[in-house]
Amino acid sequence: MSKMQRIGVLTSGGDAPGMNAAIRAVVLTASQYGLEVIGFRHGFNGIFQRDFQLLQSTDVRQISHLGGTILKSARCKALPQPGGAELAAQILHELGIDALLVIGGDGSFRGCMALSHYYQGQIVGLPGTIDNDLDGTDLTIGFATALQTALDAIDKIRDTADAFERTFLVEVMGRHTGYLALSAGIAGSAEQIICPEYGETVDVADIAADIRSYQQQHGACSYIIVLAETMYPAGAAALAQELSVQSDTECRAVVLGHLQRGGSPVGSDRILATKLGAYAVEQLMAGHAHLMMAGEQAGQAVLFPLSLTGAQHKKADPFLLAWQDRVLQQHKAT
Numbered sequence: 531m532s533k534m535q536r537i538g539v540l541t542s543g544g545d546a547p548g549m550n551a552a553i554r555a556v557v558l559t560a561s562q563y564g565l566e567v568i569g570f571r572h573g574f575n576g577i578f579q580r581d582f583q584l585l586q587s588t589d590v591r592q593i594s595h596l597g598g599t600i601l602k603s604a605r606c607k608a609l610p611q612p613g614g615a616e617l618a619a620q621i622l623h624e625l626g627i628d629a630l631l632v633i634g635g636d637g638s639f640r641g642c643m644a645l646s647h648y649y650q651g652q653i654v655g656l657p658g659t660i661d662n663d664l665d666g667t668d669l670t671i672g673f674a675t676a677l678q679t680a681l682d683a684i685d686k687i688r689d690t691a692d693a694f695e696r697t698f699l700v701e702v703m704g705r706h707t708g709y710l711a712l713s714a715g716i717a718g719s720a721e722q723i724i725c726p727e728y729g730e731t732v733d734v735a736d737i738a739a740d741i742r743s744y745q746q747q748h749g750a751c752s753y754i755i756v757l758a759e760t761m762y763p764a765g766a767a768a769l770a771q772e773l774s775v776q777s778d779t780e781c782r783a784v785v786l787g788h789l790q791r792g793g794s795p796v797g798s799d800r801i802l803a804t805k806l807g808a809y810a811v812e813q814l815m816a817g818h819a820h821l822m823m824a825g826e827q828a829g830q831a832v833l834f835p836l837s838l839t840g841a842q843h844k845k846a847d848p849f850l851l852a853w854q855d856r857v858l859q860q861h862k863a864t
């Protein structure tokens with residue numbers, strides 16, 4: 531029998547739509563086991579600042595549809611500092627926290643690993659990030675909503691791009707992975723997608739030549755390039771300007787930015803968050819979940835070592851990469 535009585539939960543790193551549904555699932559499942567749930571506010575900062583609240587079923591009943599996170603999120607400077615993890619562990623011990631559930635991305639999970647050197651309780655991760663850059667789960671909580679948000683924007687940009695027969699460069703988030711850029715670009719029929727999976731550098735002359743040849747073949751028309759955020763350090767506006775000059779077309783830049791993190795989570799994110807939140811607590815009670823992330827693979831909830839979630843760059847779906855390559859080659863050929 532488990533002696534678990536009190537667990538902590540926090541949301542950390544970039545907020546992701548669906549984090550609230552995950553918190554709800556954790557609290558409702560924990561309450562079935564008679565566990566007390568302490569919600570730390572502002573990510574790991576809530577531990578250092580002893581900024582927390584008791585979370586009861588009534589607090590989470592109607593939060594699944596809300597974007598953001600009721601616990602707030604943040605990056606935390608104190609945790610990676612020398613002595614930071616030790617202090618956080620000491621506070622968790624003082625507060626009688628038997629286990630900590632962290633909803634976040636690979637950085638948050640590195641924080642968990644650091645904490646685990648000093649903390650006696652169990653630590654479980656839930657994948658919450660719009661980037662979908664974690665190994666061990668097919669999708670992260672928040673990715674599906676961010677994809678839909680980026681796609682809605684790209685569709686709207688297509689309307690005005692068509693009307694003015696312009697080239698648009700649309701920058702999407704995703705940190706060091708092109709998962710969001712690839713998915714939104716393909717779903718939005720982007721003519722080009724520039725993301726790290728196709729190479730770390732941007733060949734402006736090559737892209738400009740592609741734009742010119744496409745417009746020679748199809749006449750004046752819209753041309754959308756989806757750009758992953760890390761690909762052009764000088765920024766999307768600078769790249770658009772350069773492309774305008776080199777392709778002799780009018781190229782405008784749109785940076786979607788943080789709007790991709792907001793909004794009510796789509797149904798699939800709420801379901802994923804609910805499934806993983808419940809599963810994490812169940813596995814915790816069964817004693818299987820320490821230093822594991824609760825993820826989903828091929829429709830099944832699974833545990834995956836936290837230490838491996840960000841150990842390498844998550845590989846983008848090979849189909850998506852090959853598909854966009856085919857689209858680009860067809861443009862070049864026709």
Ligand SMILES: Nc1ncnc2c1ncn2[C@@H]1O[C@H](COP(=O)(O)OP(=O)(O)OP(=O)(O)O)[C@@H](O)[C@H]1O
Pocket residue numbers: 542543544545574604605606607608609610634635636637638639640641642644658659660661705
């Ligand atoms: N090596 C580390 N040691 C200790 N703590 C860490 C480490 N790396 C990250 N953290 C902690 O985790 C927090 C969140 O990490 P990060 O800002 O990378 O976001 P994330 O969890 O990767 O989410 P997202 O990528 O969606 O923004 C950091 O602010 C820091 O407090």
Ligand SMILES: O=P(O)(O)OC[C@H]1O[C@](O)(CO)[C@@H](O)[C@@H]1O
Pocket residue numbers: 543544635659660661703704705759791
């Ligand atoms: O909100 P911040 O701190 O500017 O972080 C932005 C980063 O966070 C994310 O939105 C989530 O990891 C990334 O896509 C982006 O690079």
